[in-house]
Amino acid sequence: MRKKTFAAAALLAAATLTLSACGSGGEDSGSPVSVVSEEPGSDKAATVLDQPFEKPDLVLTDTQGKKYDLRAATKGKPTLLYFGYTHCPDICPTTMSNIAVAKKQLPKAEQDELQVVFVTTDPARDTPAELGKWLKGIDPTFVGLTGSFATIQSSARTLGISIEPTHKDKNGKVVSMHGTQVVAFSPKTDAGYLLYGEEATVDDYTKDLPKIVKGRTP
Numbered sequence: 339m340r341k342k343t344f345a346a347a348a349l350l351a352a353a354t355l356t357l358s359a360c361g362s363g364g365e366d367s368g369s370p371v372s373v374v375s376e377e378p379g380s381d382k383a384a385t386v387l388d389q390p391f392e393k394p395d396l397v398l399t400d401t402q403g404k405k406y407d408l409r410a411a412t413k414g415k416p417t418l419l420y421f422g423y424t425h426c427p428d429i430c431p432t433t434m435s436n437i438a439v440a441k442k443q444l445p446k447a448e449q450d451e452l453q454v455v456f457v458t459t460d461p462a463r464d465t466p467a468e469l470g471k472w473l474k475g476i477d478p479t480f481v482g483l484t485g486s487f488a489t490i491q492s493s494a495r496t497l498g499i500s501i502e503p504t505h506k507d508k509n510g511k512v513v514s515m516h517g518t519q520v521v522a523f524s525p526k527t528d529a530g531y532l533l534y535g536e537e538a539t540v541d542d543y544t545k546d547l548p549k550i551v552k553g554r555t556p
Contacts, residue, residue: 383542384522384532384556391530393417393523394493398457398485401470406483408455409528416551417453417523419530421494421501423460423514424472429536431476433520438477440543448551451525455481457490459501459516497521497530526553 396408408419418437422430434456441449456473458464461484464472469482491501499517507513522532532550534542546556 382556383534383538384546385534386555387531387533390524390527391497391521393528393530394419394496396457396483396489396493398483398489399466401466401473401482403466406481408483411481412453412455412523413528414525415451415453416525416553417455418550419455419457419497419521419523420519421457421459421490421499421516422518423458423504423516424464424468425460425512426514429518433518433536433538434473434476434480436538436540437520437543438480439540440547441477443544444547444551448548449479452547452551453481454479455483457483457494459487459490459494460504460512460514461485461487461490462504463512522550524553525551532556 393409393412398406398408400406420430420433422433424430434454437454441452441454444452454477456469458469464482464484466482466484469484473480473482487503494501494517497519499519499521500515501517502515504512504514518536520534520538521530522534523530532546532555549556
């Protein structure tokens with residue numbers, strides 16, 4: 339159950355990014371998330387932003403029930419940010435697992451430096467305890483955040499990521515519609531300069547993370 343949205347890609351080379359969301363729905367066209375450059379025929383998993391995103395000014399609650407200030411906690415650290423929910427049947431667990439497996443290939447010091455932050459799009463069900471339990475099965479070092487849906491939705495929007503309130507589909511199942519991009523923030527500038535779609539594999543992250551932790555472009 340996926341919903342397609344689109345982000346325009348234009349500058350020296352025009353390209354189109356196809357972005358998906360968990361849940362059900364048809365296709366629609368969204369506004370551009372940013373200006374990006376992409377080499378024709380490139381097989382790189384990462385899309386490099388010519389206009390990097392500012393890190394969201396986001397303060398939520400972590401899995402320990404404590405306040406977590408995204409900017410303060412990740413300042414000067416390589417950071418991967420993803421919006422999803424624990425009841426997601428496919429994309430969310432796959433994305434987080436791919437990152438977790440790739441992270442383990444890094445030297446221990448770089449593993450400790452890399453921050454992976456999972457922000458729920460379904461805060462009504464994803465309590466701190468629920469998030470903690472879910473992430474423990476993937477990588478207990480990952481940060482899980484929950485809080486006001488309005489705050490989460492607003493912050494995601496600054497990154498061009500669309501999130502809709504949870505609703506029941508035609509079968510009565512509760513679903514959460516959300517963009518599936520992973521945004522990588524540089525430890526040098528704290529800006530989000532890379533986008534990964536749901537098609538990114540373990541191998542893609544394994545290849546790119548060594549450069550991301552140093553603030554380089556894959």
